[in-house]
Amino acid sequence: xxxxxxxxxxxxxxxxxxxxxxxxxxxxxxxxxxxxxxxxxxxxxxxxxxxxxxxxxxxxxxxxxxxxxxxxxxxxxxxxxxxxxxxxxxxxxxxxxxxxxxxxxxxxxxxxxxxxxxxxxxxxxxxxxxxxxxxxxxxxxxxxxxxxxxxxxxxxxxxxxxxxxxxxxxxxxxxxxxxxxxxxxxxxxxxxxxxxxxxxxxxxxxxxxxxxxxxxxxxxxxxxxxxxxxxxxxxxxxxxxxxxxxxxxxxxxxxxxxxxxxxxxxxxxxxxxxxxxxxxxxxxxxxxxxxxxxxxxxxxxxxxxxxxxxxxxxxxxxxxxxxxxxxxxxxxxxxxxxxxxxxxxxxxxxxxxxxxxxxxxxxxxxxxxxxxxxxxxxxxxxxxxxxxxxxxxxxxxxxxxxxxxxxxxxxxxxxxxxxxxxxxxxxxxxxxxxxxxxxxxxxxxxxxxxxxxxxxxxxxxxxxxxxxxxxxxxxxxxxxxxxxxxxxxxxxxxxxxxx
Numbered sequence: 001x002x003x004x005x006x007x008x009x010x011x012x013x014x015x016x017x018x019x020x021x022x023x024x025x026x027x028x029x030x031x032x033x034x035x036x037x038x039x040x041x042x043x044x045x046x047x048x049x050x051x052x053x054x055x056x057x058x059x060x061x062x063x064x065x066x067x068x069x070x071x072x073x074x075x076x077x078x079x080x081x082x083x084x085x086x087x088x089x090x091x092x093x094x095x096x097x098x099x100x101x102x103x104x105x106x107x108x109x110x111x112x113x114x115x116x117x118x119x120x121x122x123x124x125x126x127x128x129x130x131x132x133x134x135x136x137x138x139x140x141x142x143x144x145x146x147x148x149x150x151x152x153x154x155x156x157x158x159x160x161x162x163x164x165x166x167x168x169x170x171x172x173x174x175x176x177x178x179x180x181x182x183x184x185x186x187x188x189x190x191x192x193x194x195x196x197x198x199x200x201x202x203x204x205x206x207x208x209x210x211x212x213x214x215x216x217x218x219x220x221x222x223x224x225x226x227x228x229x230x231x232x233x234x235x236x237x238x239x240x241x242x243x244x245x246x247x248x249x250x251x252x253x254x255x256x257x258x259x260x261x262x263x264x265x266x267x268x269x270x271x272x273x274x275x276x277x278x279x280x281x282x283x284x285x286x287x288x289x290x291x292x293x294x295x296x297x298x299x300x301x302x303x304x305x306x307x308x309x310x311x312x313x314x315x316x317x318x319x320x321x322x323x324x325x326x327x328x329x330x331x332x333x334x335x336x337x338x339x340x341x342x343x344x345x346x347x348x349x350x351x352x353x354x355x356x357x358x359x360x361x362x363x364x365x366x367x368x369x370x371x372x373x374x375x376x377x378x379x380x381x382x383x384x385x386x387x388x389x390x391x392x393x394x395x396x397x398x399x400x401x402x403x404x405x406x407x408x409x410x411x412x413x414x415x416x417x418x419x420x421x422x423x424x425x426x427x428x429x430x431x432x433x434x435x436x437x438x439x440x441x442x443x444x445x446x447x448x449x450x451x452x453x454x455x456x457x458x459x460x461x462x463x464x465x466x467x468x469x470x471x472x473x474x475x476x477x478x479x480x481x482x483x484x485x486x487x488x489x490x491x492x493x494x495x496x497x498x499x
Contacts, residue, residue, distance in 0.1 A: 014044040015190070017214045018197045019052070020059040021207025026052045028219045031187055036104040036334040036374040037324045045190045047215035050223045056182055056211050057229040060153045063208025064180035070150060074128050081125035081176055083203035088118040088168075088196065095164060095195060102189040103160050104334040104374070105288055106325040110164070116456075117168035117196070123456045127477050128176035141491035148481040150178035151255070152231035155224050157245070159237045160188035160336050161291040161396075167193050169456070169471050170234050171200075175209060177480040182230070183212045184221050186237075188336055190214040217241070225249070232256065232480065236293075239394070239420075239465050246468070257469035257479055259293065259461060261394040262422030264443065265415040266296030266451065267405075270305035272427035276449070278312040281400070284425060284451040286320055286378045289332050290398035291340075293466075294423040296451060298391055300411055303404040310359065310382065310402065317360040317378045317400075323370065334374040335397060341374040344397035348379060351390035351401070357383040361398070386414045394420070408433070412440045421463030425451040444470075 014030035016023040028049035033042040048056070064070060069077070088095065095117075096110035105113075133147040156170040163185055174181045185193045193212045200210045213220055225233055225248050235245050236259040249256035266284055268277045284296035301309045325333035335341045348362055361379030364370075378398045384391055391401045405411040415424065424443040428434050431448075438446040444462040447453060454460065459470040469479060 014046040015194070015214075016046050017048060017212050018194050019056045019208075019211045019213065020063075021201055024052065026213070026215060028052070028215055031216070033102055033188075033190060034337065035101055036336055036338070039338070039372045039374075042101055045187070045214050048213040048220045049215070050219070052213060052215075053220060053223040053227060056213050057153060057224070057227045059208045060180040060182055060211055061229045063206060064150065064152050064178075066206075068206040069175075069180070069209050070178045074131075077176060077178070078125040078129035080200075080204045081121050081128060081172060084172075084196075084200050084205070085118040085121035085125065087199035087203050088114060088121065091195070091199065092118075095192060098192050098195065099164055099189065100325050100333075102191065103163070103291075103336040104325050105162075106330050106333050109288060110325075113162055113164045117164045120165070120168040120456050121172045124172040124176040124477060127173070127474055131474060131477060136485075141489070143488040143490060145486040145488070147484050147486060148177070148478065149484055151480055151482060152179060153229055154179045154181050154232045154234060154480060155227075155230045156181055156183045157221060157225075157233065157235045157237065158183060158185050158193065160186035161288065161293075163189040163192045164196075166236050167196060169476070170236075171196070171210060173471075173477040174234070174480040175205070177477050179232075179480055180209045181211070182224060183210070184224055185212065185214060187214065187216055226252075228252070230254070234471075234480075235259070242467065257471065258467040259469075259471060260422075260465060260467040261396075261420055262293045262295070262462065262466050263298060263392065263394055263418050263420040264294055264296050264423040264425070265298045265300055265418075265441070266425040267300045267411060267415065267427065267437065268302065268305060268309055269426075269428040269430070269433065270302040271429045272305075272449075273429070274305065274308055274312060277427035278309060278316055280425065280427065280449075280451040281313065282316045282320070285400045286317070286332055286398050287452065289335055289376070291336060291396055292452075294445065294452060295396070296423075296425050297395060297400060298386070298415075298418075299400055299402045300405050300415060301402060302411075303406055306402075306404050313380055313400075313402070314360055317380055320378050322365050322375055322377060323367075324373070332378060332398065334370075335376055336374070338374045340397070341376055344376055344395055344399060347390050347393070347395045347397070348381070348399060351381050351384060351388060351399075354388045354390070355383055356381040356388065356390065356401075359402070386417055392418065408437060408440075412437065416440075416442045419465040422466035423447070423462075
């Protein structure tokens with residue numbers, strides 16, 4: 001497990017990253033991993049510069065071209081992916097502790113995400129072994145096939161909110177597809193990916209197929225995305241960074257997968273089971289301290305049920321226990337960093353300035369024992385319109401804006417009046433209305449009478465500014481492959497042209 005400059009301890013070497021099966025100290029100095037629950041330094045982490053990126057891509061390219069991985073039969077690759085899943089499970093407590101220490105998620109959620117990461121590798125082991133090529137309908141005397149080949153070197157750039165699951169969702173299908181992968185994790189959560197890469201080596205993955213380089217977006221991320229040896233980029237994170245990556249990818253004419261931001265509507269009709277709906281609303285925004293791309297941050301409530309929903313919502317939000325993430329009964333840990341808390345606080349201030357009323361929260365906890373951490377109370381805001389900044393921009397924190405609606409047309413117009421289109425929740429006892437509204441909402445995922453249920457077997461992605469491409473599912477492996485058409489002539493004569 002990582003070691004480096006511990007809080008109150010002496011300076012040791014920064015945590016190295018992993019390239020070509022070796023632990024490496026980078027050329028761009030180091031940066032500190034800070035525990036957001038305490039404000040203390042976890043350890044220093046080595047930072048990769050342009051020369052390190054150059055070496056890493058060269059090693060990954062060579063590994064991608066050798067038969068030691070690309071040339072394996074699918075069932076042989078699947079065996080290694082399954083062993084990676086076993087290795088993750090065997091080290092689940094340590095991996096969960098790393099994530100908790102680096103981004104402040106409560107321990108129960110960290111454990112669940114380790115289990116999800118292991119399940120992702122196991123799922124793609126099965127996809128790898130069973131997914132076949134295709135014989136296409138012939139239009140002449142030939143046999144035509146479509147086969148799928150790896151891209152080569154894939155750059156996977158991952159976020160700080162759920163690194164274990166996000167990295168697994170990129171690494172597992174990309175290597176199952178035969179690629180070499182270079183992971184660039186967020187500098188907020190840099191070390192879980194290094195540990196997973198070490199587990200993969202122990203499971204038999206050839207060196208160079210999975211590499212991790214740590215550092216800043218400027219010094220590490222940009223050279224990686226621009227490198228001519230990288231043949232695809234997969235990014236999860238903020239929309240503006242996604243635009244910048246998409247621009248570079250367009251200039252280079254390489255494929256890109258972008259899973260970006262959201263401002264997801266959670267909709268409660270008056271005929272819903274209001275207690276169940278409020279439970280779902282609370283989990284949908286306050287789980288993970290609201291630091292989720294699919295957080296249901298805009299709550300639309302049918303006006304006739306508004307008072308009843310607000311009363312329940314106030315009780316539920318006030319009952320949520322905020323505290324250090326490994327304490328018993330804690331439902332919300334700190335935000336992932338102190339700068340991020342300042343950003344959340346600025347959004348709440350803007351909501352107040354635009355006429356918003358704080359129903360619950362709106363500040364830091366009063367508990368002096370939490371004063372050293374980046375804690376923020378679960379916050380519910382009323383009195384805004386959908387035009388308010390807090391209702392239009394992704395806050396990525398435990399802040400819920402409540403908006404009333406009168407009828408379906410009003411609701412759909414407001415819910416779709418957003419640059420984002422990642423997810424949506426609908427709570428109603430009328431299944432006809434549920435399906436009607438689900439069809440009208442511009443979002444990649446719609447939940448009906450539930451929220452944040454996710455399956456590795458089901459494609460995931462967004463509409464509009466929420467991204468391009470779909471991860472997860474069978475198509476999540478095809479995402480990292482390119483198709484090749486093969487024609488085998490069956491006539492002794494030379495075949496003529498024609499499509």
